[in-house]
Amino acid sequence: MNLANRLTILRIFLIPVFMLFLLNKVPYGESIAALIFVVAALTDTLDGYIARKRNQITTLGKFIDPLADKLLVSAALISLVQMGKLSAWVVVIIISREFTISILRAVAASEGVVIAASWWGKAKTITQIVAIIALLINNFPFRYVGIPMDQIMMYAAVIFTIISGFDYLRLNKQMILKE
Known part of the structure; x- marks a missing residue:
């Protein structure tokens, strides 16, 4: 598995961690969640750049990259509704x-x-x-x-x-x- 796909999978694994901090009463939870969201969003730019630069565009990457993007944004939006924001x-x-x-x-x-x-x-x-x-x-x-x-x-x-x-x-x- 190449680096770009690993970054995409990392983005998927960051989603429940993001939600854990956002939706639970953890000290500085919302700030930590925001930071995790930023890191996850940046991996989207980075994984695409790496895949193109190294000519490592794969079928797996074509499948999981847009999936990871949609999961991340959907999780954030649904969580914000739950929070009343x-x-x-x-x-x-x-x-x-x-x-x-x-x-x-x-x-x-x-x-x-x-x-x-x-x-x-x-x-x-x-x-x-x-x-x-x-x-x-x-x-x-x-x-x-x-x-x-x-x-x-x-x-x-x-x-x-x-x-x-x-x-x-x-x-x-x-x-x-x-x-």
């Missing part, structure tokens, strides 16, 4: 988009078509991670029109999530409408 509708929109695009990619792959990440998809990922970190650290004293900045960041993540979802569907409508 995030509305469930936000999570439903984000997870629905992830299911939709994952299924679209699976259908495309079955036809021999690879759907690469778009600029909108990358912006979606970045805004989601930044918004989650902001909600985790719960230390944003800044407000805009009376709305806390961490909430504004999450609204931006929802907007990018919706736009990127529609963009993938628009660009790949031939996969959906194919008979």
Whole structure:
């Protein structure tokens, strides 16, 4: 198993550790959880860079990398709902988009078509991670029109999530409408 895949597996193993610190009454638990989330999110960038640089892109990596990303973000979002820091509708929109695009990619792959990440998809990922970190650290004293900045960041993540979802569907409508 190569280093990139090991980093991806590490990201998956960090998820329950992240949740343990976040959801239990542990001294500095939320801060530790935020740090674990940041480390896990950084492994996503690092594993892809290593795989491409060393030309070690594997079928296992293609499978577990997006799975690890979705598990990490979903675990964080669901935990934030449980903690009362995030509305469930936000999570439903984000997870629905992830299911939709994952299924679209699976259908495309079955036809021999690879759907690469778009600029909108990358912006979606970045805004989601930044918004989650902001909600985790719960230390944003800044407000805009009376709305806390961490909430504004999450609204931006929802907007990018919706736009990127529609963009993938628009660009790949031939996969959906194919008979």
